Amino acid sequence: MQDPYLVLVGPTRAVLYSGYVYFDAMLKVKGRTEFEDTDLSLVFERFLCCEKLNLCVSFGECMLRSCVSSSLYTSKLSTLELTCGLVVSSVEATIAAQIVKGSWPEGSRGQLTACIGSVGDMNVMLLDSREEKLPVIAADGTIQLSRRVVSVERFGQLIVRGVVNRGGGDHDKVLAEGKASFAPLDAGRSRGTLDLNGMCKLEITVAWSLILKYPPVGGLPPTS
Known part of the structure; x- marks a missing residue:
């Protein structure tokens, strides 16, 4: 081994x-x-x-x-x-988010985070809109994340959470929250739905790839 x-x-x-x-x-x-x-x-x-x-x-x-x-x-x-x-024993997860039903509440603060199941108290911030408009960058509802890549245990679980907070001075008031869980793969893609209490639904897509421990035999291919 x-x-x-x-x-x-x-x-x-x-x-x-x-x-x-x-x-x-x-x-x-x-x-x-x-x-x-x-x-x-x-x-x-x-x-x-x-x-x-x-x-x-x-x-x-x-x-x-x-x-x-x-x-x-x-x-x-x-x-x-x-x-x-x-x-x-990590694999690399590249995360994408897309609104597929409903719309994000205007004037509210939205946060998307990721963590692994064994260390659930370490949340990686994927997006924090604060009180600004959610950064939707395409007509199909694709959201621009400030961070997309996280590491996940091959034998563990990736958890993506979404939280909508009230805007203004009442930031601690949670309007909606939800999560989606994914089992890691060595390659390929996983898809899941993150339901924010019926306000809107996000489709979360995760592209999986291995993290190389050693350079491949013969070295890396030349870049163009």
């Missing part, structure tokens, strides 16, 4: 984790010009796994548990919280 491997996921990208990983974060307060920008937080830290490498058994194979952890980094001007999740 090959050694298990981990994939690191965050709000911007997924990274194959087979050794040491370092995070470099630079936060600035914008001024009127670039020369007037002020440093708020500078962090360069090595990532440490969020828990001991305990083994579990799934489908007769030993593999590491997925996990999530947070660390605080304090500077003179700010405190930065860095949350990292390790997703074991």
Whole structure:
């Protein structure tokens, strides 16, 4: 059996984790010009796994548990919280959303998130419309997501959630919510319906692909 491997996921990208990983974060307060920008937080830290490498058994194979952890980094001007999740034995899920029935309520805040079943408290934000109009970019109801790709355990579950909140000052008032679940595949597509309490229905399409642990024999094909 090959050694298990981990994939690191965050709000911007997924990274194959087979050794040491370092995070470099630079936060600035914008001024009127670039020369007037002020440093708020500078962090360069090595990532440490969020828990001991305990083994579990799934489908007769030993593999590491997925996990999530947070660390605080304090500077003179700010405190930065860095949350990292390790997703074991991963496949890549590329998500698309389309309104197929009804319409999104005007003036409300819409959020679409994704998580894996074993680490349900780590939600990856796919879309947060705030109080702006939902970014529908095609006549067929296709929604423009701010993030589309997440990593999912091959033996686990992908969960996509949708929440509609009231606009104005009552942001905590939930008008509708729903979820759709998907079993991972090595390749191909999955489709499911996310029903927001009858207000509207979204068709969620997930395209699956493997994450390469090693480069293919002969190298990657040249780009044109």
